[in-house]
Amino acid sequence: MQLTLWSYEGPPHIGAMRLAASMKGLHLVLHAPQGDTYADLLFTMIERRPQRPPVSYTTFQARELGSDTAELVKTTIQQAYDRFKPSVVMVGESCTAELIQDQPGALAQGMGLPVPVLPLELPAYTRKENWGANETFYQLVRGLLRSRVPAPGSERELRAAGARPKANLLGPSSLGFRCRDDVVEVTRLLDGVGVDVNVVAPLGASPEDLLRIPEADFNVCLYPEIADQACNWLERMFGQPTVKTVPIGIGATRDFLSEVARITGIEIDATEQPIWSRMPWYSRSVDSTYLTGKRVFIFADATHAVAAARIAAEELGFTVVGLGTYAREFARDLRDAAKRYGVEPLITDDYLEVEARVAELQPELVLGTQMERHIAKRLGIPCAVISAPVHIQDFPSRYAPQMGYEGANVIFDTWVHPLMMGLEEHLITMFREDFEFHDAATPSHLGPGTRKSAPEQAESAAKGETGEPTDDAGTIWAPEAEQELKKIPFFVRGKARRNTERFAEERGIQTITVETLYDAKAHFGR
Amino acid sequence: MSGVDAQRRAGAEACGVPNVNRERGQRQVFCGLAGIVWLHRKIQDAFFLVVGSRTCAHLLQSAAGVMIFAEPRFATAILQERDLAGLADCHKELDRVVAEVLERRPDIKTLFLVGSCPSEVIKLDLSKAAERLSGVYGGRVRVVDYSASGLETTFTQGEDTCLNALVPQMPVIADGSRSLLVVGTLPDVVEDQFSRFFQELGIGPVHYLPPRQASELPPVGNGTSVLLAQPFLSETARMLQKRGATLLSAPFPLGIEGTLGWLQAAADAWGIPEERVKEVTAAAVARAERGLARQRELLAGKRISFLPDSQLEVPIARFLQRECGMELVEVATPFLDRQLMEAELGLLPSDLRLTEGQDVERQLDRVREDRPDITVCGLGLANPLEAEGLRTKWSIELVFSPIHGFDQAADLAELFARPLVRGALLQV
Numbered sequence: 001m002q003l004t005l006w007s008y009e010g011p012p013h014i015g016a017m018r019l020a021a022s023m024k025g026l027h028l029v030l031h032a033p034q035g036d037t038y039a040d041l042l043f044t045m046i047e048r049r050p051q052r053p054p055v056s057y058t059t060f061q062a063r064e065l066g067s068d069t070a071e072l073v074k075t076t077i078q079q080a081y082d083r084f085k086p087s088v089v090m091v092g093e094s095c096t097a098e099l100i101q102d103q104p105g106a107l108a109q110g111m112g113l114p115v116p117v118l119p120l121e122l123p124a125y126t127r128k129e130n131w132g133a134n135e136t137f138y139q140l141v142r143g144l145l146r147s148r149v150p151a152p153g154s155e156r157e158l159r160a161a162g163a164r165p166k167a168n169l170l171g172p173s174s175l176g177f178r179c180r181d182d183v184v185e186v187t188r189l190l191d192g193v194g195v196d197v198n199v200v201a202p203l204g205a206s207p208e209d210l211l212r213i214p215e216a217d218f219n220v221c222l223y224p225e226i227a228d229q230a231c232n233w234l235e236r237m238f239g240q241p242t243v244k245t246v247p248i249g250i251g252a253t254r255d256f257l258s259e260v261a262r263i264t265g266i267e268i269d270a271t272e273q274p275i276w277s278r279m280p281w282y283s284r285s286v287d288s289t290y291l292t293g294k295r296v297f298i299f300a301d302a303t304h305a306v307a308a309a310r311i312a313a314e315e316l317g318f319t320v321v322g323l324g325t326y327a328r329e330f331a332r333d334l335r336d337a338a339k340r341y342g343v344e345p346l347i348t349d350d351y352l353e354v355e356a357r358v359a360e361l362q363p364e365l366v367l368g369t370q371m372e373r374h375i376a377k378r379l380g381i382p383c384a385v386i387s388a389p390v391h392i393q394d395f396p397s398r399y400a401p402q403m404g405y406e407g408a409n410v411i412f413d414t415w416v417h418p419l420m421m422g423l424e425e426h427l428i429t430m431f432r433e434d435f436e437f438h439d440a441a442t443p444s445h446l447g448p449g450t451r452k453s454a455p456e457q458a459e460s461a462a463k464g465e466t467g468e469p470t471d472d473a474g475t476i477w478a479p480e481a482e483q484e485l486k487k488i489p490f491f492v493r494g495k496a497r498r499n500t501e502r503f504a505e506e507r508g509i510q511t512i513t514v515e516t517l518y519d520a521k522a523h524f525g526r
Numbered sequence: 527m528s529g530v531d532a533q534r535r536a537g538a539e540a541c542g543v544p545n546v547n548r549e550r551g552q553r554q555v556f557c558g559l560a561g562i563v564w565l566h567r568k569i570q571d572a573f574f575l576v577v578g579s580r581t582c583a584h585l586l587q588s589a590a591g592v593m594i595f596a597e598p599r600f601a602t603a604i605l606q607e608r609d610l611a612g613l614a615d616c617h618k619e620l621d622r623v624v625a626e627v628l629e630r631r632p633d634i635k636t637l638f639l640v641g642s643c644p645s646e647v648i649k650l651d652l653s654k655a656a657e658r659l660s661g662v663y664g665g666r667v668r669v670v671d672y673s674a675s676g677l678e679t680t681f682t683q684g685e686d687t688c689l690n691a692l693v694p695q696m697p698v699i700a701d702g703s704r705s706l707l708v709v710g711t712l713p714d715v716v717e718d719q720f721s722r723f724f725q726e727l728g729i730g731p732v733h734y735l736p737p738r739q740a741s742e743l744p745p746v747g748n749g750t751s752v753l754l755a756q757p758f759l760s761e762t763a764r765m766l767q768k769r770g771a772t773l774l775s776a777p778f779p780l781g782i783e784g785t786l787g788w789l790q791a792a793a794d795a796w797g798i799p800e801e802r803v804k805e806v807t808a809a810a811v812a813r814a815e816r817g818l819a820r821q822r823e824l825l826a827g828k829r830i831s832f833l834p835d836s837q838l839e840v841p842i843a844r845f846l847q848r849e850c851g852m853e854l855v856e857v858a859t860p861f862l863d864r865q866l867m868e869a870e871l872g873l874l875p876s877d878l879r880l881t882e883g884q885d886v887e888r889q890l891d892r893v894r895e896d897r898p899d900i901t902v903c904g905l906g907l908a909n910p911l912e913a914e915g916l917r918t919k920w921s922i923e924l925v926f927s928p929i930h931g932f933d934q935a936a937d938l939a940e941l942f943a944r945p946l947v948r949g950a951l952l953q954v
Contacts, residue, residue, distance in 0.1 A: 034677065034680065035557025035680075037555070045905050049909065099610070124579060
């Protein structure tokens, strides 16, 4: 058993549902107990879709367990087919159905439906949501295109002279983070350098559209978590190269365009790029100087985490103090990135472990998922969301991509917003006894409210969770030193406390005085 | 229709109670785990530990995770492959997880081990675990188990199984004394309103189940009269009866009529005459009537359909029909306990289309055919129906809002008027 306060991903059948809900003309039949229909709300509420997801459930109850649940599966499949007339039927199980082993996929294949039936293997106790989506997409692409794979050794047809190259955008999906607008932005980006989009999948595609995938010159793997298996297969079978750079951030967008240029033979520098970003100037303007060296902790799916680290370090001038992902399948990419920024990678899907690491590192900003918002609230640290899982507020009405140049604009605003603004930060540091602007108050641009001694909470969490001797054994704080510590701005106070204690411990200092505090400050340079 | 159903139909018609159409098929409802979303707020010193799969955890956080928790009061012990394969001793694993929870939250007084579909299918004995853990943490933490699986429970039934599990833990009421026990989660403000009425009527002492602190369970025994505030408490009611309590028959305290009838049932048990109840409630009733008049203007003559969700459908439909002048097209409920609903069913029109259970696709066909002015349904269906041009009232709000009692009657009506008002307001 694993104790889970919050989980980063749903079970794998949610991934299969995301696939089905992304596409048109597909229907998914899920063998699942009553109540698992809660998942429909993810689509109708969190994503605000105006249709029910194309999913039928068997919704068995205890009384049916004694009788023939297999018969129930067959009835549900038949009724779903008769009612919705899909061009492909997918059949899968939820976690409970997996335990009773009715083999719904095999049952469905034996029913003689006049359309392709795709049985899904979704091991609910070992795999998770993104794996489920990735696997489902791969099985679907493979199932539909297998018979069209060209014979080995046959040449790919050359693009007609003068025709614009065509790309497939693979990976965007329902319930993905900002997929809707990323597709628009990347399409604009490609159009700007003379590349057309052939098929976007799974988001908005029909099974017939998937059949047109081989017509493109190359594939863009926008979300490796969802599409890397399918892209690899297409590369092997159809010789379509894959663009692997994910264009989140200015630098990554430039690299993305260079990769596209290399694959298509387009002279990128010769192309006038009609799209631009304000972000580089905003980041260079003097108002942003105080962002330099802000200590940021990043945790997300691997794609967004790696992209965020690069933006933080190279484009905003933050210091990356922690980098992690819950996506074990993509741990290698993250480890490489962590090495670049000289931090210990955190590969875990255990919320408590992430919480402990944040408490230990005492960053000034957390970039994470909806789950890190809980952690940041507990520790009183500003936070912005950069990746799924997310809630309703992160499926906004406005245009809000993360990719491309407009994505960079959105990211600048989103990440800087939770931080206290420069002037306020200066004044709070200088004058500590103001009745309105003080440590316990939230930054005034975020409206009224207090943090409820959040900094102290963060400090005590840092004390407790690192298990370092503070009061009882070894080092103790002299009262004046403790007072002096309170004069350090709250967002760096936790770090200062830890550094001072470490400094004292290393030198065998028993009582931390004001002097020790400043010695430590001089030693660590902050 | 089976012969049995036909017989029941004939029998029912004779005494003027509507027939019940039973329907089976795909059910678009929550499982009982959803009850944790409000129970964790009501019972402040309790922690809910679900023993289940990643799906259970995902359900809980999809429902409640939009709130940002510094200290979550629920969690899931997710079963792993090792647990299923019998490689790990599930009970040892559970002990470890419970220790972890209690270490993090030393302020917890009651820990609920909540059973789920997976834990039930693999027949993990949570009651034995609760007993063992209660022993281990004796005196400090009470450990109680209940099932909230989709196999066994539908949405609000999760509260029923939770309260039912608390009943054996309730102390015995002193010999010869009597008390009123109000059962079912009520918002604090409503609870306080009811307490004032009972006090003025001289009914008491009054206890509530669930209490605000699970460590302060009310007593129960032969002297206890039970008044159900919520309609979905079949098992709890039976368990309280087993402990000697007397169940008072009453309509549910929704709307003026329901609340009056409900208070009167308690008054009857305490031998208080009707006139006295009228006297004590007169001001509140008059106020409620004034408030309701405005909503009635908006609702009268409008047609409404209920899809099954919480078992609140029958009493609310009764209120909307009798006090707001709405026309009931179809009233569906996930489960109909005839005994508990006795007083309610008598107040419904005998030709009502009353459905127990669900086949969601067929039910939606009927909604599309009926085209009611308002459809009460879950959030999985609400936006899709809105997109088809049907106005909806999402039903879950009914368990999250103060709707009981006189002073909430207008608020309850307003919940149904609001989508109509909004529909008329929006010009885009």
